[in-house]
Amino acid sequence: MRKPAHNPRDLSLYDLDDILGTIDREVRQRFGEGKVADYIPSLADVPIDRFGMALATPDGRIHEVGDARERFSIQSVSKVYTLTLAMQAIGDDLWKRVDREPSGDPFNSLIQLEYEKGIPRNPFMNAGALISADVILSNYEDPEKTLLEFMRARAGNPEVGTDEVVAKSERESGFRNVAVANFIRSFKNLDNDVQDVLDFYYLQCSLCMDCVDLARSVLYLADGGHCASSDTQVTSPEVATRINSLMMTAGTYDAAGDFAFYVGLPAKSGVGGGIVAVVPHVMGLCVWSPGLDEKGNSALGRYALHRFTRMTGLSVF
């Protein structure tokens, strides 16, 4: 019999700063790949030659590289946190209103929604995130404040905020989201006023954070629901495990299979170019680079995560 392989979860075996440095150099040579989201001006104006990456471990340490302290619009990355809030509020009742299967279709497709009678395929499609938003509106006294305080506490950064200009632009250009929300409403799967649900959704998408904020923010999903920044138990280990599974099968639009194949970590992306990822039991990560691939995920962010799991062996597979 062969001798056992090293344990990839033993971080003392790696020089993480060295690994991040290598990735940063590789990524910067590929600047220009992908295409910056252009459906609203605030996103279109972000320069494509940006890359940041940060890791946060349960002991409170941060490793970072590149533009990891530059804030960006987190967009759909926010769906992870609103899902957490919605699960905290109503538990498994959420699954009567949204399914847990990968979609195979773009994030804003209406097709499956029609075949499946207004039940979104998963909480990370836009349609599914509207369900989370609706649950939050129904179950928290001050939904906006709740979300903002949640994000600040997770990031350990009281300056986390939203970008009014982004939220306003989303509101003015979001015809597809208005369509999706009214479509779900027509199946009676929204309880609150359609416009209120959309306004909350635009707000969450307009959250501005940097890679360090987000790496810290996602750490509770790597640590059985425990948030290091605030030293509180945000959710149960079981809920954390399940959110990770949903990120794996549905966190990167209709490229979830590709992400599992090349990266091998639960991850959630946004059109602002950010991606959070989780190494269960080990760390939270965030990468950011604004150029998107054709599926809507950060092209170089995907590359960076791919390199990271290949260099460390930290893929869950």
Added chain:
Amino acid sequence: MRKPAHNPRDLSLYDLDDILGTIDREVRQRFGEGKVADYIPSLADVPIDRFGMALATPDGRIHEVGDARERFSIQSVSKVYTLTLAMQAIGDDLWKRVDREPSGDPFNSLIQLEYEKGIPRNPFMNAGALISADVILSNYEDPEKTLLEFMRARAGNPEVGTDEVVAKSERESGFRNVAVANFIRSFKNLDNDVQDVLDFYYLQCSLCMDCVDLARSVLYLADGGHCASSDTQVTSPEVATRINSLMMTAGTYDAAGDFAFYVGLPAKSGVGGGIVAVVPHVMGLCVWSPGLDEKGNSALGRYALHRFTRMTGLSVF
């Protein structure tokens, strides 16, 4: 800061036999759940009150319970092994002919195949498995012998064989598979004679093995490509990782999201009621119980795996 959680991969922390015993008792109280596949007589005749489970670790140990030594028709579980053989033969060229995304549709759906011009969504749909079969026919001298020897070596059991009656029944009732194969052929995505591809496919589905055979057989995917039974490197660690990722996002028909959520392990199921699963770096597993849920996965097999990861913390998430 909290003190670190125990390492769930440290098997010395568990009494695996005790855990299996508990699961066996729980499962037997639920006998009757699901419905035995009835599209061919050989499957329809299997009694529903059967349950077996086996674990194989890289050190060669086996833990087993219940009907773990009763042979059954492995059906689609075989797709894991033919995928391995196809990847060994042509490497990444395989991905020009089959995609790696979850399907969201039943295993034998033709809809996506039409929209995507004869490129199956993933290697675990029937359509995708026909591509693997076609590649094997084109690249191995004696395809049937190759497959049989591969399975015997993986299982460490020279008595692994196929069931002629099952293969013949599949051939006689497989109109949908004939449709799928000719459809793919119409897009020029099969090189060999359609009937030859189908015959090989029916043969692989008719393999008969027991839980112990299959737990051993899948162990190379948990151990970086190394097969303990034969002490050989079957494939590279990277290929093993990738096959695991495909099992996670596409191994259980259109219930992959649900399996990730409830079980949290890469797994591949078959309509014979068998499911193989992998705990990366730790073990190979097989459960078997013939009653299928509405998605075509073993209802009690799914339950047993769910209980196993909850009792051990061995979910990858």
Added chain:
Amino acid sequence: MRKPAHNPRDLSLYDLDDILGTIDREVRQRFGEGKVADYIPSLADVPIDRFGMALATPDGRIHEVGDARERFSIQSVSKVYTLTLAMQAIGDDLWKRVDREPSGDPFNSLIQLEYEKGIPRNPFMNAGALISADVILSNYEDPEKTLLEFMRARAGNPEVGTDEVVAKSERESGFRNVAVANFIRSFKNLDNDVQDVLDFYYLQCSLCMDCVDLARSVLYLADGGHCASSDTQVTSPEVATRINSLMMTAGTYDAAGDFAFYVGLPAKSGVGGGIVAVVPHVMGLCVWSPGLDEKGNSALGRYALHRFTRMTGLSVF
């Protein structure tokens, strides 16, 4: 050789009042078939045991039976007239924004709209009618007045009006229509404000007319574009011919094939239970009975038209 059959278009061969009387008796024995539309109260309150039928010929004569003078909500029947106004305004440019094929899907389906990038399948789906509405808003000074005057002149009845309560109910319950309109807008296939387009659409749907009004109103499509009520040429013979063809292939939701098969006349139905039909060169018809079949067409209206073409031989086929 056989001697030639009689010419079914020679109306002197029939006693039309006798035929209508027979149909009326047959229909009244079947009262209760179908289900009254219930998505808004004003429709749900209409008694199911109502039936009216009227024929209008180019010489100005009217034949009528039953509740042919009871007003009802014309709903989607209005799409015929707004299509006429839109074609008058921009001619064949309309076909850059809407297709002319049958849909095969329900009137408010979003699926094809997504596959076909915001181009509705035909002008009689809700999506297509929104295009007509948008064209009218862009091309007529006072769109509401234009429509109302058009309807009054066609019917020869200055009392034709809209029902505010219906329009308001539609506005309050039309989440699906809001979804469709925003979805089209997201493909940039609406020029006007989404809410303005919807408001015009709700207005047209709320028109209240009786069978005699509608039989007269549709007569121009049977008479080469000439309106007998106002003795004016409403549109060209070619446009009239084409609108008839569209009614044949798309006028009765996804039952167009069935209507062609059983009735054999160009027809347009509405969920208020009204159906207008055209015998080219011969007459305009209207039937009304509020009980709808599962495709959304008046169950007894369809039966009455079927009996009419069987008794007269006036099917176009």
Added chain:
Amino acid sequence: MRKPAHNPRDLSLYDLDDILGTIDREVRQRFGEGKVADYIPSLADVPIDRFGMALATPDGRIHEVGDARERFSIQSVSKVYTLTLAMQAIGDDLWKRVDREPSGDPFNSLIQLEYEKGIPRNPFMNAGALISADVILSNYEDPEKTLLEFMRARAGNPEVGTDEVVAKSERESGFRNVAVANFIRSFKNLDNDVQDVLDFYYLQCSLCMDCVDLARSVLYLADGGHCASSDTQVTSPEVATRINSLMMTAGTYDAAGDFAFYVGLPAKSGVGGGIVAVVPHVMGLCVWSPGLDEKGNSALGRYALHRFTRMTGLSVF
């Protein structure tokens, strides 16, 4: 009131030979439009610069122009005749196995077939024609002889035959048809051996006829089921009416709406470039020109029919 328009069905008002001559000249100036079908050599070898047109009236007269005596492969035009035979055999029971709605999808699409559980949308899709073939195999003693004698009697031409080379080529290249047939069979909607059904289907597609043959052959649908060539009642007036309605809504693949709009006649096309059309009560027509448009209908055949109905006013609308 205006004075009544002329009766377009009064053929003494036209010089049909003059009209055909004009159409022939116009068409020949457009030679080159479309693309000859190339999936089998026998079709690919037909020169694109061919055009024929023939009209047959109930009194036995023929008007013809161009290459109206050149034989071609009638392909899907044959579906009209096999539908007639199937309806004669089992009447309305046919509609339990095939629907009557337009498809909106290409002739050989499998998508709707899957959603609708093996029930083809209409008898003119390939799937629907396989149902007709299956019914004929089950209900006529010598199916091939029955079909051949039917065609010879309709055409009044004992030399009508099939082309063995075409039938053989179809058999060798028809993977899509094999897929469709097996798919239907998997829903238990074929009674006969799949290969037998396909062989009959390939035979009917390989029928070779010229425009004069086909204009005569389709005349019974214009004349209440009466065939002038054989002076026999082929089917009832009602069945003739219904087959015409099916040609209108489904006879030209997914261009039925366009054909109704531009041509306005019940018509059935084939990939050999032939199209039969019916002016109810007046005449049977056939046009032929091998260049196909993107929907698979003869590009110049469609143009010729469009010109014909515009010049005569003989559109049914």
